[in-house]
Amino acid sequence: MNCAFITGITGQDGSYLAEFLLDQGYEVVGMVRRSSTVNFERINHIQDRVTLVSGDLLDEVSLISILREYRPQEVYNLAAQSFVQTSWVQPVFTGEVTALGVTRLLDAIRTVDPTIRFYQASSSEMFGKVLEVPQTETTPFYPRSPYGVAKVYGHWITVNYRESYGLHATSGILFNHESPRRGFEFVTRKISSHAARIKLGLAHELRLGNLESRRDWGYAPDYVRAMWLMLQQEAPGDYVVATGETHSVRDFVELAFDHVGLDYRQFVVQDERFMRPAEVDLLVGDCRKARDALGWQPEVTFEELVRRMVDADLRGFGERV
């Protein structure tokens, strides 16, 4: 039985990837950080089918011990301080986890078993103030936040360990992907949860920052499939994963509120607190390489994504009314 090790298993992507790998017949080992309260909400339903081990990207000893004990063939590095806005408030911490954490894990792999296949969760935030539209694997990076800068480091250290030590180290440059399991601080879930709560009479307004920024939004379960496909390739590489469509935050709000029969203009308030010191105005990816080499394509459309997220929040909040 193949064994896969996932960092960030308690996160949105980690939970979907764990489900996907279990379905493929893998033994799944997931790393969790010690905390005073348990936050296994996203993996409760599979907890008895995965092995959870304690560790931290800040602590290389824990990474080496886990690899030595479980001997995985595949490692998926999904752990990160992943919220862009927080990266301005905690820039050093973001660099420690999201940038240097990648080196710690790569070095643990090099030390324990250099035949392990490694996936790094790189991001479209690396393109930042975009130098080309649409963005591809060869578009130069111009990150706009401490998070984006940290991800550029994580990307290049992955490429460097591939080239220096011959590791099967792959970087998936994933554009935004969302789901009903998305954290509430990210704009899509903030919108879907507020649309549902306003509809149910549990809230009366939605405070947002920049409504004009544009993102290439896909559906998270489609994207974890691409991660796995990348590690099944003979050779490691870099792949853009995206839908090729771009929509504004305003488009997302409008669709979400339309879906519950409300006019967003009556509820949305623009609030300076949610504006960013430097914004990424436009992202749209060209995933031709992933399509041709991996046979990957997204299955859920933007409109369907919005509907699924709002419907899930209507059910979730509706049960609590």
Ligand code: NDP
């Ligand atoms: P989440 O924020 O939902 O999950 C992040 C995970 O990282 C959580 O499990 C968290 O654990 C864990 N984590 C954070 N810090 C540490 C640490 N020091 N040591 C160990 N684990 C840690 O992110 P997503 O699931 O959305 O994203 C997964 C990865 O993909 C991230 O690296 C993100 O930056 C990247 N990415 C995401 C995209 C997206 O649109 N979702 C797009 C492109 C890249 P805990 O639960 O304890 O906080």
Ligand code: GDR
């Ligand atoms: P992003 O996602 O920064 O693209 O990073 P987020 O949903 O936080 O922001 C998207 C866009 O929406 C604008 N926005 C707001 N954002 C938030 N969070 N809250 C608001 O109130 C708000 N109002 C407007 C933002 O300014 C931005 O333009 C996500 C994360 O998952 C990263 O980890 C990942 O690497 C990238 O996607 C690809």
